[in-house]
Amino acid sequence: MIFTIAGKELKALFASPLAWVVLTFMQVLLAYSFLRRLDDFLQIQPRLIRMASPPGVTELVVAPTFATAAAILLFAVPLLGMRLIAEERRNQTMVFLMSAPVSVTEIVLGKFVGLFAFLMLIIGLVTAMPLALGGGTALDYGLLASVALGLSLLAAAFAAASLYVSSLTAHPLVAAIGAFGVLLAMLLMGETAGDSLRARNWPVPAALIQVFSPLKNFEPLAKGVIDTYAVICLLLLAATLLALTIRELDGRRLKG
Amino acid sequence: MSAEPGAATIEARGLTRKFGAHTAVKGIDLELKRGEVLGFLGPNGAGKTTTMQMLTGNLAPTGGAINICGIDLLEAPVAAKARIGYLPEHPPLYREFTVDEYLLLAAKLHRVPRARCREAVETSKRRCGLANSGAKLLGTLSRGFQQRVGIAQAIVHSPDVVILDEPTVGLDPHQIREIRSLIRELGGKHSVILSTHILPEVEAVCDRVQILHHGSLVYGDTIAALKRSRGGSAVLLGLQRAPSLDTLAAIPGIAQVHAVSPVLFRVDFHPHDDATERLAAQAAKNDWGLFQISPVHTSLEDVFVQLTRHEEVD
Incomplete structure (x- = not known):
């Protein structure tokens, strides 16, 4: 059932011009930034060779491209996810899913999986660009895997956030702006609150707040460090937001 | 199952x-x-x-x-x-x-x-x-x-x-x-x-x-x-030479008579007492010029309006 609903969401995404525009926009932007970095890398390469242990192309070109992708996802995911529930409420189609013999959990997970599958397509395209270099040079596949994992987890957390905000309103645009606001707030919180708590030597609140700062958790993975706490934080954030969405939809059935 | x-x-x-x-x-x-x-x-x-x-x-x-x-x-x-x-x-x-x-x-x-x-x-x-x-x-x-x-x-x-x-x-x-x-x-x-x-x-x-x-x-x-329950509760009666309403109302089984027009009347019967036959016999005997007699249906609409109207008034 989850995959049936996910398939429906994917179909709806591809039926709208928005998905195609976002895909094109991301691909053009990322291809440009990738090639720009590659160009810079080729220029400084002669100087790098003289270093004792020089950073490779994966570190200097691929990882920053993924960081750019993460920044673009911050804008793209709220746009892609805004319709998930808000539009169903606006068009009164939610009743189609709610009357079907599927649980609210399946509906929410189905919608999440649908959006996440679309994001994985974007991430797949982003990963394909550096992989194309594999024929000509030695790539650090470990770093590539780590940064792709990081971006996928980040995308999952973003998708869950935008799904949750979409469940709160019947206006897709409000959902998009709201989700963007939530993500931005989490980003600032991770940067400032997390750092200042750590500076004051309060490790427990700092660790707690780290759950809600997805970009902060992406950083170690982007460097090739699979920090299990960061991975758990990202998964926990996605799970929390999905649970909130389920609660919200269930509550709507009770409240009316 | x-x-x-x-x-x-x-x-x-x-x-x-x-x-x-x-x-x-x-x-x-x-x-x-x-x-x-x-x-x-x-x-x-x-x-x-x-x-x-x-x-x-x-x-x-x-x-x-x-x-x-x-x-x-x-x-x-x-x-x-x-x-x-x-x-x-x-x-x-x-x-x-x-x-x-x-x-x-x-x-x-x-x-x-x-x-x-x-x-x-x-x-x-x-x-x-x-x-x-x-x-x-x-x-x-x-x-x-x-x-x-x-x-x-x-x-x-x-x-x-x-x-x-x-x-x-x-x-x-x-x-x-x-x-x-x-x-x-x-x-x-x-x-x-x-x-x-x-x-x-x-x-x-x-x-x-x-x-x-x-x-x-x-x-x-x-x-x-x-x-x-329809029919048998009321008829629409057309008489060319109608007697007074009281005369009509006096026929056994008839509860109420309304003049719809000078020649058309709505006649309500007592419940479970269909007086159509008596009414027709009287009309023939007294030469009232009977030209129409048709049952009035209590439609679902009547039931609906009756049941859901009164509270709108207060």
Whole structure:
């Protein structure tokens, strides 16, 4: 059932011009930034060779491209996810899913999986660009895997956030702006609150707040460090937001 | 399970729904047998849609119990919902889907076995007159066709209970007739709850009628009983040379006489005492110039208006 609903969401995404525009926009932007970095890398390469242990192309070109992708996802995911529930409420189609013999959990997970599958397509395209270099040079596949994992987890957390905000309103645009606001707030919180708590030597609140700062958790993975706490934080954030969405939809059935 | 005719497909007891301080539905009992078509009537805001939303699991009741084919809707919602097909007031269509894609999705969501999905879609399309519209986008369909798709998605999994909320709104007379015969046909295999404002529709297709007013059931009887109680209660009488009203009222069995025009009268009889024959005999004997005598039907409309009017006044 989850995959049936996910398939429906994917179909709806591809039926709208928005998905195609976002895909094109991301691909053009990322291809440009990738090639720009590659160009810079080729220029400084002669100087790098003289270093004792020089950073490779994966570190200097691929990882920053993924960081750019993460920044673009911050804008793209709220746009892609805004319709998930808000539009169903606006068009009164939610009743189609709610009357079907599927649980609210399946509906929410189905919608999440649908959006996440679309994001994985974007991430797949982003990963394909550096992989194309594999024929000509030695790539650090470990770093590539780590940064792709990081971006996928980040995308999952973003998708869950935008799904949750979409469940709160019947206006897709409000959902998009709201989700963007939530993500931005989490980003600032991770940067400032997390750092200042750590500076004051309060490790427990700092660790707690780290759950809600997805970009902060992406950083170690982007460097090739699979920090299990960061991975758990990202998964926990996605799970929390999905649970909130389920609660919200269930509550709507009770409240009316 | 419970496939024998006459078994209850829906059984609701003491169904109550509150929205804050307002009680939209007050302790309704509802029972529907297999093969029955129930007309669910009531003025706007009587709580019809709320009741249907509760029966289909879209809204949790504040109190009461719902059993669908013996399965408790509140305890086993998934199993119970698999036996219901629901067409809400506003057909829940995804504009960017084609008819086939949409019905296939409906079939899958309602747990029709994968191998039988195609067949189920074709059957429901044929029943709803959509056989040639499979490749059309829902968003481009006319209102009437959208309504048909709405009905098609409600019956695609061949549910035990079909709940239709105003299915003929916005249709042309031809389509209305088609939909009515479809509902009749559905009534053979499934049980149907039909909510509508159109009273002749109920008389045409329903076996039983329940009228809801201010959240309570105020009338519930079979259409056959309603038809039986018709006639014999009043006649419209046309006399060329009419006597005084008192003379007419003096005939045994007559309760009341109103002059509709100088030559037309509405004559109400005492209950269970049809005085038509006596009236005709008197008219012939006294040469009143009888030219018309026709029973006045107590239609469903009279019942409906009587039951739901008085409270609007105060």
